[in-house]
Amino acid sequence: MKGNIVVGQSGGPTAVINASVAGVYSAAKKLGADKVYGMVHGIEGFLQDKLVDLDGYLADPTAIEILKRTPSAFLGSCRFKMPKIEGHEDVYEKVFEIMEKHDISTLFYAGGNDSMDTVKMLSDYAAAHGKKQTFMGVPKTIDNDLPVTDHCPGYGSAAKYIAASMKEIIRDNESFGAEKPTICIVEIMGRHAGWLTAAAALSKGDDCSGPDAIYLPEVTFDVDKFMEKVNKLAATKHSVVIAVSEGVALADGRFVCELGDASSFVDAFGHKQLSGCAKTLADMVAAKTGLKTRAIEFSTLQRAASHLSSLTDVNEAFQSGADAVKAANEGKTGMMITLNRVSSDPYEISTSPYDIHAIANVERHIPAEWITEDGCGLNEKYIEYARPLIMGELQPLFVDGLPRHLVMKELFD
């Protein structure tokens, strides 16, 4: 591998996106790359020529191990979307100008749907304008909604955190309830696809009954059926815990969190404020049943909990980065590394580069046949798919009682 390369991170961070940077760095160095640059705050920082020579941070193998245990985007992230080419050629030319300036042959970009769109746009521009630079995507998203690939690095760790935390919440909730059950509603990320919320189903086992119902954005939410379900559960159980995706919506398209009359939700500062959907549903259940309710949101905790990473996920994130480098070294461009399932039992995957055009801007949902007939649960097909992804642990390095992270000081300039 001649010359230099650059790697960037984009979109919502995950617990293992830094493992992908570690994979890119390690593989590139092994293949003889001179410099491996990191973009500060993704393509947004790159356009301002904000680069860091990663040798300054990652030359020591110990640092690579700490980086694998560091959540969020070590290099900084952004939500910058490349504009359409026509009329914005200057933005594209700027990218190539900076690549030329630093003798960068390949740009690696780790991210989800929007980030893969950046890879597509840049490689399309290069092809149309006879540029020699190449572009590779490294899959990353807790949302797990990229197509073609069996799953996305980042999902396994988020799923492990969600399932483990759900188990702890269920344990907490069922310690009360001697007289009446508390209805606990847990909101999980995922506006359009229910992969993260589905992970709540993994908490079920010999030592846990799992959530009593799971509401996914793939299934139309019916308030009456929901209340019927809650009433039935409350009548027979000491504890009721329900998982709900932030993206659940009614037949008319309104999100559940918009259920309230907008005017009645105006806050003390005169602004319309939406409660989360768990809070909305918990308030509704409390009002209609008189039972004690509790709303919990995992919020960003679910995408940053590297203290509970899945080792499978960390390793696959690293491998995706490393394999993107290998593919670029073989002359590939405009592609993303996909994970292909060879077998679920024993779990085995292969990786391969795949045309980015089939991936960018396509969203993958949970197959209908993995959802239980009543629409509020996942069946064995999902468990068979997801269980291997949460297996294994990468014990943090604890310093002063807390997990140690690697920090790039340029993020704070």
Add this chain to the structure above:
Amino acid sequence: MKGNIVVGQSGGPTAVINASVAGVYSAAKKLGADKVYGMVHGIEGFLQDKLVDLDGYLADPTAIEILKRTPSAFLGSCRFKMPKIEGHEDVYEKVFEIMEKHDISTLFYAGGNDSMDTVKMLSDYAAAHGKKQTFMGVPKTIDNDLPVTDHCPGYGSAAKYIAASMKEIIRDNESFGAEKPTICIVEIMGRHAGWLTAAAALSKGDDCSGPDAIYLPEVTFDVDKFMEKVNKLAATKHSVVIAVSEGVALADGRFVCELGDASSFVDAFGHKQLSGCAKTLADMVAAKTGLKTRAIEFSTLQRAASHLSSLTDVNEAFQSGADAVKAANEGKTGMMITLNRVSSDPYEISTSPYDIHAIANVERHIPAEWITEDGCGLNEKYIEYARPLIMGELQPLFVDGLPRHLVMKELFD
């Protein structure tokens, strides 16, 4: 130790209250107790004669190890407060009747303020009525607000979870902010005492700047000063993360979460609903600055996260249970085990039984001299106090990718 004993759990669960039950069981068996009963749902269940012979669950030493790794109340909890004696002698007599029936010599009760009140009332009744049965308290509360004792089992693990999660949240928040900072406000439990919120300060270290401000219920909340602080931080930083106790209140006594005009918070179902204080403050900051804000609540996660327990805390919880048994065996009654700090560096504690009358219904707050001059931070004195409490880890036993728990089936009857 002759005859039988009974142990119960009460109040909000913690990650290590089961380790105290393990300590009671193990020590009692070692001292020759015949049966060790568990109360199902604390004194509330005990009054209904709901007892379980713990040999059925804990005779195997492996089970003891799993129990130490199981969050929440294994035996079930309750929020039952003993009524005043006068006019309710029947309730008290019922307790002694059930103790007689099962040949129970001592009742051990693990809990916080209300639970220690139960121990006090029962031992007072016994003394006044010439009963031979004895009563011992085992300290437990994430709130850390019991007096006399240096700290309470449960606090160290909650503090470790809060500090580790805070670090992950800060990491997540600072990965963005290339242009403008996101203001992230994290709500932590503690209505009257700020011990849990203070734990956010432990996240500060070589690899983390820690929260930018910490608001405790011990300090009167001033909205103008808060906004001034936020504006100042937002003007200079790429990321702003603020920790706030659920109990912060204004000079007029109103909680921050009540800041909005009540009528404007009426929900879609016609009920007055309070947002959390983090949500209230985040909405206020968004309205006043136009910056992106995020509100996060740790909710019950912070008291149930045994996957990230402090080993120091687990061991002290176990020891408190075991030492309560030893004290009872020496004829003590109406006492709680306290942890006494011998030294912070190296960390060393001793334990001793202490008169319950000095403990029940007394609430301990953070000393004023541990709070920074500006009122929104903790100084080195707090760190020196709290750091040893979060040291060490007890790795969960992972089965199918998730921490294994021990479950008592009688909780579900």
